[in-house]
Amino acid sequence: MQLTTFTDYALRVLIFAGSKEDQALSTIPEIAAQYGISRNHLVKVVHHLSRVGYLATARGKGGGFRLAKPAAKIRVGDVIRGTETHFDVVPCMDPERKGQCPIEPACVLRRALREATRAFLEVTDRYTLEDLLRPRNRLRALLSVSS
Amino acid sequence: MQLTTFTDYALRVLIFAGSKEDQALSTIPEIAAQYGISRNHLVKVVHHLSRVGYLATARGKGGGFRLAKPAAKIRVGDVIRGTETHFDVVPCMDPERKGQCPIEPACVLRRALREATRAFLEVTDRYTLEDLLRPRNRLRALLSVSS
Numbered sequence: 001m002q003l004t005t006f007t008d009y010a011l012r013v014l015i016f017a018g019s020k021e022d023q024a025l026s027t028i029p030e031i032a033a034q035y036g037i038s039r040n041h042l043v044k045v046v047h048h049l050s051r052v053g054y055l056a057t058a059r060g061k062g063g064g065f066r067l068a069k070p071a072a073k074i075r076v077g078d079v080i081r082g083t084e085t086h087f088d089v090v091p092c093m094d095p096e097r098k099g100q101c102p103i104e105p106a107c108v109l110r111r112a113l114r115e116a117t118r119a120f121l122e123v124t125d126r127y128t129l130e131d132l133l134r135p136r137n138r139l140r141a142l143l144s145v146s147s
Numbered sequence: 148m149q150l151t152t153f154t155d156y157a158l159r160v161l162i163f164a165g166s167k168e169d170q171a172l173s174t175i176p177e178i179a180a181q182y183g184i185s186r187n188h189l190v191k192v193v194h195h196l197s198r199v200g201y202l203a204t205a206r207g208k209g210g211g212f213r214l215a216k217p218a219a220k221i222r223v224g225d226v227i228r229g230t231e232t233h234f235d236v237v238p239c240m241d242p243e244r245k246g247q248c249p250i251e252p253a254c255v256l257r258r259a260l261r262e263a264t265r266a267f268l269e270v271t272d273r274y275t276l277e278d279l280l281r282p283r284n285r286l287r288a289l290l291s292v293s294s
Binding site: 086 | 148149150152154155158159162181182183223231233234235236237238247248249250252253254255256259260262263264266267268269270271273274278279281282285286289290
């Protein structure tokens with residue numbers, strides 16, 4: 001059972017951006033270097049996070065991005081809902097594959113798994129980015145974040 | 148977020164076997180035909196389920212397998228724990244990848260995701276195979292199960 005790399009990167013980008021002082025900008029090369037991950041992937045992640053309103057972008061030389069809202073207003077569960085392509089933990093939960101399993105009309109398993117997925121997300125809803133940033137000083141030291 | 152095909156098949160094999168009358172045997176060709184899934188995959192799944200004590204196998208002509216214990220004693224959560232290769236919902240939770248992410252020592256996210264995964268499994272622990280088999284008559288009709 002796993003989340004997508006996209007989700008993983010999105011959460012790490014938000015942690016990085018959030019660990020900076022209020023108005024300080026982050027850049028993709030900076031994050032790619034710190035986490036040792038691909039710039040190309042990060043471009044897509046940052047684009048998504050901007051589009052859905054978590055990051056505000058400043059273009060041009062000296063540009064970059066910062067959190068577009070207070071970290072306490074960004075729920076981890078909502079970030080995950082926006083980055084995961086689906087929560088069909090088994091294929092038959094995908095509406096496009098409806099009717100492919102003969103027991104579907106009498107299947108209790110799907111209900112159980114839907115309930116379990118909801119429980120997973122409910123826990124992540126209890127965490128905001130602010131919670132993830134609580135060890136801010138340690139994060140800043142570990143990431144060599146410049147303010 | 149999704150479970151492996153192996154888990155999906157394992158649960159469906161147990162539902163199939165469990166929907167039969169007490170001592171009636173199921174076979175791989177029968178299950179492959181009913182669900183429209185690969186025999187080769189099923190061989191591995193049935194082997195696993197036998198090895199961990201959920202299925203009892205009768206070899207030879209007219210052979211097959213049946214539940215090795217009452218359906219009420221088989222928890223869905225335990226089946227999933229046995230079939231999923233890992234619950235590292237993000238890569239850094241894999242002990243072999245320890246130390247690859249710089250913020251690891253100050254990471255609250257992993258704790259949140261571990262807690263969320265635990266909540267997912269706790270819900271599946273509340274369901275037994277018996278619960279999945281509650282609509283037994285409908286399942287038997289849908290699967291054209293011979294007793």
